[in-house]
Amino acid sequence: MVTAGGTREPIDPVRFLGNRSSGKMGNALAAACVEAGAEVELITAAPPPPATAGVSVTQVETAAEMQRAVWRALDHADILLMAAAVADYRPRRVAEHKLKKSADELTLELVPTVDILESLRVHPRRTRVLLVGFAAETDDLLANAAEKLRRKGLDLIVLNDVGAPGIGMGADDNAVTVLDRDGVVLTVGRSPKLEVGRRLVALAAARLPAARRADRA
């Protein structure tokens, strides 16, 4: 299972809170998984990629919708590659009608969304799935990524320096450092996202428990 894109949290019927994620990294991961022989469930909040054999697409909008889709798909997944940029907050109220302009200031009240990866701790198949998270960081990169890996109970975390020019959110290239509980296990220098995806998929596949790999052979 691959998640992609930035979730959108509605403000009113025509406006939303979003982020700069384009879905390109998730789409590249889905393509790399297909190349490696996997069947892919792509859960995306970005426009879907062109139809590809082996990829079944579920379109979602909000963090809550993505959580429901991820929980369902975890029932039959071996690996979760959680590349989506999930909103951390949503407007407390969604206006039923388009908000009208006035001369006054407007304050939006935001409440936290669910943390999808953390919520998986109580999923019945949690221990049978290799969980790979992504860490979008601008400072204290390695320390923040290591802390996220532990807090979210992940097997691997892919660190993305989203402050660096030319890579990461919205760009065609990426450069990543991957950590497990013991530290850095892979670094991939600036490359097209499909190439980064191939390296990540190879690493994740190699870490599937041997028994699961045999099941799927």
Ligand code: CTP
């Ligand atoms: N994630 C998630 N649910 C959320 C927010 C993030 O499952 N509500 C996942 C992302 O898909 C990613 C990982 O958690 O795989 C880390 O996301 P990131 O935005 O880097 O971290 P946050 O937990 O949002 O922490 P912060 O924004 O404070 O860095």
